[in-house]
Amino acid sequence: MRTEKLAVASAALALAAGASAIVKPLPVPERGFISSKPGETWEQGLLSGNGTVGLNVFGQPLDETAILTHERMFIPLGKPHMPPDNGNRLFEIRNLIDRGLYRQATELALELSGQEGFLYHDHFVPTFDLKIKMDAKGEAKDYMRSVDFQTGVATVQWSDDNGTYERRSFVSRADGLAVMQIEGSAKGSVGCRLKMKVRDPHPELIGGGNSPQKPRSDNMYKFYVEKTTFAAEADALTVRQTFNHSYPGSIHAMEGIVQVVNDGGTVTKDGDELVVKGADRVLLLIDVEMLYDPAHTAMGTF
Template structure:
């Protein structure tokens, strides 16, 4: 959720003093020579070898443990217009579904679980798993990580080893658990739910920019007010993310073409035999969903907001050799000029 500070910030090199030289070489088609100038300048200023930026890393994982059973008819879905992701499956004769989205309107993560049979679930927050070859690296950046649970609430706090100007000391996260039917109790760092018709998890997080002092009380107070309801939260998401997404539409074939209802795997198989309008429409929508979901204060990084690792490729940087430019290239044609401010 944020770049983990593990490297000392460095000022940019003095490339401006050689800008005219770089432009002249590019105009003359001598691109390799132009590209070599910033490298030579960095060496002259003592940068030495390549310096990776701080990586974009996850804050924590929300773990959901359900009862074991024979699973069938497993389906995954994403509604690009709302950003809502769903999975559903059959288990022991009952249909279950999980739905999740990150609310642009309310700045919360929303998860709903429901099914045809009562839900017996354990919920807890945990540090993202660390591979054996990542321990030293993660230890150089993460000072502490602590999960907790109280009545109807989960918490998680992490603090960084280093702190530099403009970089947070760490992050806090809190989740409120709401039930329809059933009961819940606390066991250590976990919430145990039994016999619920529906479980709603609303999670909020905050960066500690000014002090290491905990923001958990403020987060929990913010979650305690109001009557959180999944349908209301989704309606607000549709009015924000959905409004941005719906400003343009691409149609390359018949509106009710048979291909429009195909699953993604079937689309890919058909595309191997030859392209068609429906798959291009789907790619257009998927790409816009990707960019909309990854654009906020900053433009999308190389991995957008989907990282799931402590060591993302290219450190999940904002590289300007075509990556950021391509990511934002459609914002005007998609009629979302305000996102250019990121």
């Protein structure tokens, strides 16, 4: 199944990008966005997606961060409270509102709900980050990045003393995969270190960064996330995350995989990272799965 999706996704990337060779300087999309500065935060990233899987690429030439999201990655906070059936009292609430007694209407509605305080819904958070640290000779220069709104392809281009490099990314709707291609203008010039990272703690839970809410976010992450496991195979990185407060109908685990296909180089393991050396081109296929059965695993089954 991996081989079949690889062929489809690779062809789709070449088609969407318009050409397999680097075109310098980076063309301006007919409809899209182009910038000479990389993003510093996720708000400034290059976006692509297929409605289910989302990809946010910062565009840093030598130390890239690609954030993966999934439409169903709502971290379980525990079984939701079912509201009581109070439809037979609805006429009283409406009558109070008609008379302009809004506070009394609100208090009655709250009393009938049986709710003691504010209830949080399950939080939407990223799945994982893919970190790409490029080998480089000299400083990065001639930098540009772009998104083509017609194809969804995000491109980052720069040069150093070894030549010109380009990363092109998009998310395939047909195959449900995020795809990234890293290419160098000189033969055997692509080298990089690949690592998966979960935003620990997720700043999106309650505030983030160095905000006053960060300690609370840290504690919430530890409370709701049971375990996060990373691993490296000969040609793939994997991550599995399980949750402490899953309930029937919620996700029980998140799994992600980055399969690495290199052209002309080598791929070796270094702990839970992969190291690419001497490649002409590297293709990354990224899959994200939400699991509703805690005994099931989708790892390695693209």
